[in-house]
Amino acid sequence: xxxxxxxxxxxxxxxxQSLRLNxxxxxxxxxxxxxxxxDETYRARHPVFAxxxxxxxxxxxxxxxEVKGIVESDKPLIRQYEPEHPMAxxxxxxxxxxxxxxxxxxNMMSASRSYQTNVQIADAAKQMLNKTxxxxx
Amino acid sequence: MAISFDKALGIHQHTVGIRTKRAEVIASNIxxxxxxxxxxxxxxxxxxxxxxxxxxxxxxxxxxxxHIDVKLPPTGETGYRVPNQPDTGDGNTVDMxxxxxxxxxxxxxxxxxxxxxxxKFRGLTSAIKGE
Numbered sequence: 680x681x682x683x684x685x686x687x688x689x690x691x692x693x694x695x696q697s698l699r700l701n702x703x704x705x706x707x708x709x710x711x712x713x714x715x716x717x718d719e720t721y722r723a724r725h726p727v728f729a730x731x732x733x734x735x736x737x738x739x740x741x742x743x744x745e746v747k748g749i750v751e752s753d754k755p756l757i758r759q760y761e762p763e764h765p766m767a768x769x770x771x772x773x774x775x776x777x778x779x780x781x782x783x784x785x786n787m788m789s790a791s792r793s794y795q796t797n798v799q800i801a802d803a804a805k806q807m808l809n810k811t812x813x814x815x816x
Numbered sequence: 817m818a819i820s821f822d823k824a825l826g827i828h829q830h831t832v833g834i835r836t837k838r839a840e841v842i843a844s845n846i847x848x849x850x851x852x853x854x855x856x857x858x859x860x861x862x863x864x865x866x867x868x869x870x871x872x873x874x875x876x877x878x879x880x881x882x883h884i885d886v887k888l889p890p891t892g893e894t895g896y897r898v899p900n901q902p903d904t905g906d907g908n909t910v911d912m913x914x915x916x917x918x919x920x921x922x923x924x925x926x927x928x929x930x931x932x933x934x935x936k937f938r939g940l941t942s943a944i945k946g947e
Contacts, residue, residue: 681836681837681839682836685840685843689843689846692847696850699850730848740837741841793912796846796849796912796916797847799916800843800919803919804843807923810927811836814934
């Protein structure tokens with residue numbers, strides 16, 4: 680019954696989008712976490728989505744989405760001269776994460792909208808299934 | 817007079833299957849709306865219906881129990897959508913609004929097919945009962 684595959688696909692979309700929402704939340708939470716060296720500084724992290732083409736299956740109509748991994752942004756960190764800061768290194772510099780807050784807000788909205796759409800798809804599939812099961816009654 | 821269930825249900829028994837398959841394809845498009853390089857797909861309804869009616873799709877005959885059961889799905893049904901934007905930056909061609917409307921339309925058509933099927937069944941039942 681291929682309508683059950685719709686539920687699988689929508690579920691994969693929901694988990695991928697909620698993971699994206701998770702990374703966005705940690706990026707925003709750590710947007711102001713300062714550190715005293717480049718290595719210790721938090722870097723913005725983003726998930727990598729990929730379509731899950733299953734070559735073992737003959738019917739390729741259902742393609743769930745999968746999260747390949749999470750990459751850390753290699754944009755330059757913000758280096759700021761603040762000798763008074765308790766976290767400052769010996770030269771008086773602190774390091775701030777490379778999180779772009781505006782970008783993350785847009786990401787958050789996009790992720791939550793996509794999540795919502797996937798929920799609606801699952802709901803519509805459920806109704807279609809119910810109608811099919813009640814056929815002939 | 818014999819009642820043939822194959823003929824009694826008409827075209828609707830095939831359309832329901834294609835509608836569910838199309839729901840799968842469009843749900844995949846929506847799930848992959850943020851996947852880089854994913855290309856939106858859809859089902860050619862006319863070809864799919866013709867295939868379903870002709871019962872195409874090839875299967876290898878198995879002469880031994882350890883042979884692998886190979887069925888080739890009928891080809892030419894799913895195709896890629898022509899994008900209405902030349903470049904979105906990440907090679908993804910899913911238009912969320914378009915897909916949502918397509919999904920909704922498909923769900924309605926699925927329901928219509930089911931209603932037709934249901935009335936066919938009711939007609940059969942009343943013919944069998946002779947009411």
